[in-house]
Amino acid sequence: MLEIRATMKEMSKKQMADAARRHRNGDGNPLGANSEIARKLKQYYDELVSDQVPDRFAQLLSQLEQTEPAQKKD
Amino acid sequence: MAAVSQSFKTELLGAIPSLRAFAVSLTQNADRADDLVQETLVKAWDKHESFQPGTNLKAWLFTILRNEFYSQMRKRGREVQDSDGIMTARLAVHPAQHGQLDLKDFRGALEQLPEDQREAIILIGASGFSYEEAAEICGCAVGTIKSRVSRARTRLQEILKISGEDEFGPDAISAQVTGSNAA
DSSP states (O other), X not given: OHHHHHHHHHHHHHHHHHHHHHHHHTXXXXXXXXXXXXXXXXXXXXXXXXXXXXXXXXXXXXXXXHTOOSOOOO | OOOOOHHHHHHHHXXXXXXXXXXXHHHSOHHHHHHHHHHHHHHHHHTXXXXXTTSOHHHHHHHHHHHHHHHHHHHTTOOOOXXXXXXXXXXXXXXXXXXOOOHHHHHHHHHHSOHHHHHHHHHHHTSOOOHHHHHHHHTSOHHHHHHHXXXXXXXXXXXXXXXXXXXXXXXXXXXXXXXXXXX
């Protein structure tokens, strides 16, 4: 009995370590990789990320750069 | 003020798609989102010296964007939603057929979440931040992020009428939360 409990404890420790590792590596999903919510959330977000970026942002950065004459490169 | 380096500028440009996605998630409005991103870029440019090279630029930018979002909301006199006080009486969308959940329905469900829960589930489940990073971005404890993500997921499941889809028993995330003393 004790042995089983100890084994279970080991297992959950291992599972937790695995989960932490998956999370660190970025290939795990805390919402459950195969869950419907996780998939839809990814789909929703990826669609937003892949939306074409309007020119106004590149223009804005160029403007900011121009107002700063003492520019250096690194 | 020291000049902004080329690499900083290049990284800013590269972060724009993620910033826009996060901004839309927060505002639920494309025009407001782009204004928010613009404001974020200007702020990031102005205070680039406070960024520590080698640390996570994306997290730094998300923090600026998020602060800007909440400060705009306060200026508009809109009360920031507190999820604890939100009644969950809103109508649910049509029950989803298994595996046939429509993205439009999902978007609608996401919109119904209080801001704090929505941003938490986006940062963790979509933007790829760790709980620690998300906590830093939101200026709260790791345990708070965990509980917000958990509540967001439960709420989405309720709205979308999804149940019993967890891979590892009843609720892996809740288990994590109750196992932690952080709040």
